[in-house]
Amino acid sequence: MWDKELSHELAQILKVIADPPDLQPHPQNSWSQVFDGGVIEVMTGLTTFKFSDGARAVYGTGTNFGLSVTLASGEKVSIDIECRLCVMCGRRIRNHVKYCRHCGAASNKPDD
């Protein structure tokens, strides 16, 4: 069951993803950045936030169209973005957008 503690933990993670504190380039490689409290890695369409307490947050363009979070305890939480398939190119696009960002086709939203 969802609880207040989980909300607080996720809120902290989402806040960092939205605006990583003290964000800087990684000293050793070009695909990572460091922030106060962890590292961000960007590889093969996946962005991974690795927090120093062991938590992880991953989002990308792959099969998981949303955010996957592994809390420091190991518990996993997913946040999914409601989406639909583009009538022209068949790729997944966010439900609320008017044009496909892949091919530019106009919306096929049922309520348009």
Ligand SMILES: [Zn+2]
């Ligand atoms: Zn399309």
